Amino acid sequence: MDMLVMFIEFFKTGLFAIGGGLATLPFLYDIADKYEWFSRDVISDMIAISESTPGPIGVNMATYAGFTSFGLGGALLSTLGLVLPSIIVIIIVANFLNKFKENKIVQASFYGLRPAVTALIAIAGVEVFKESILSVEAFKQTHNILSLFNLSACTLFIVLLLINMKWKPHPLVIIVIAAIVGVVFKF
Amino acid sequence: MKKRGKKVDFKLLLELYIAFFKVGAITFGGGYAMLPMLQKELADKKKWTTNEDLLDYFAVGQCTPGVIAVNTATFIGYNLAGVLGAFVAVLGMVSPSLIIISIIAKFVTQFSHLEWIQNAFSGIRVAVAVLVLQAVIKMWKSGIKDKIGAVVFLITFSVCLLFSFSPVYIVIAAIVFGIAVKKFFTDKNNNSEGEVK
Known part of the structure; x- marks a missing residue:
């Protein structure tokens, strides 16, 4: 029964996450809040894992949630839930590909959709930022604005941002640097 | 463009699975990062599609629900071998993720207390x-x-x-x-x- 609920949740994610890449992210946070399958922390870890292993994050997250909750069968079922809407929609679209691309309504929907999806992912970014750089607990205890910021994490954030802007390395490089800094400086 | 026969062509399905398994195994990050990979494997080597068609699939894949990689796999699989072809191509594409993440999930739960x-x-x-x-x-x-x-x-x-x-x-x-x-x-x-x- 729980497996069926998980299938439906990932089916919904597959159906409404439009635009690829991190578009599944807001849906994954929504699932994390509603169910016990994985926590918000795990999503951040999964972004890193997805950037450093092959495969899209949506598929990876569905696999992870299914596997940890219900084993290999769960992994297969939740991944199927995620990809099924794509398969159905594309098979329909494949029959009138050119009309679909030039359709005014399709183009008009994207006019509203793109900024909204960008905002949704930005919200997900705020979550990641809160978890990784701010120490809300310490702030609640001391009420000192300085203690809100985890200084070493802030420094790492700025350095990584600069590296990223200057050399545009593969995401894997950024992740490996961050992991080493985390271990060496005991984050 | 469509070569859908009445009989199930198992050899073609196996080829589809292997080709997309390869693509799924070596594309990091997804999105447009995998376009060159798809062009090399599917257009240049296998001649299953053309570079122009791939770009179209990508454009539509971006404005239809779901993961772009999966959408592209569905297009090519469906055009080559019908509905079954679409499923086989998608299965090939997600297989590497299924294997890798299952291993990582096991590893993470065992070692996460360190x-x-x-x-x-x-x-x-x-x-x-x-x-x-x-x-x-x-x-x-x-x-x-x-x-x-x-x-x-x-x-x-x-x-x-x-x-x-x-x-x-x-x-x-x-x-x-x-x-x-x-x-x-x-x-x-x-x-x-x-x-x-």
Whole structure:
């Protein structure tokens, strides 16, 4: 029964996450809040894992949630839930590909959709930022604005941002640097 | 373009599975990063599709629900071998993820209590914050072309920051808004053009 609920949740994610890449992210946070399958922390870890292993994050997250909750069968079922809407929609679209691309309504929907999806992912970014750089607990205890910021994490954030802007390395490089800094400086 | 026969061609299905398994196994990051890979494997080597068709699949894959990689696999699999071909291609594409993540999931649950692993992931989360910020900037540049777009972004952002909504409603509202605005403006433009003439 729980497996069926998980299938439906990932089916919904597959159906409404439009635009690829991190578009599944807001849906994954929504699932994390509603169910016990994985926590918000795990999503951040999964972004890193997805950037450093092959495969899209949506598929990876569905696999992870299914596997940890219900084993290999769960992994297969939740991944199927995620990809099924794509398969159905594309098979329909494949029959009138050119009309679909030039359709005014399709183009008009994207006019509203793109900024909204960008905002949704930005919200997900705020979550990641809160978890990784701010120490809300310490702030609640001391009420000192300085203690809100985890200084070493802030420094790492700025350095990584600069590296990223200057050399545009593969995401894997950024992740490996961050992991080493985390271990060496005991984050 | 469509070579769908009545008999099930198992050899072709196996070839499809293996080709997409390969693509799935070596494309990191997804999205446009995998386009060159698809071009090499599917257009140059297998001649299953052309570079132009691939670009079309990508464009449509971006504006239909779901993961772009999966959408592209469905297109090619369906055109070559029908509905079964679509499923086989997608299965090939997601198989590497299924294997790798299942192993990682096992590993993470067994070793996650180790201190150095926790430290590594705390560091990695900072990197993730950088990567997400970069993705947002990229999307802003490609998706927000005018003031209305920026306003939609700001409203969605503030509403989601203050209240927790299911993203499903946001997506539906944004689509309806887009259609409404475009309809309103094209009608207005048509009218004003009419007046000028």
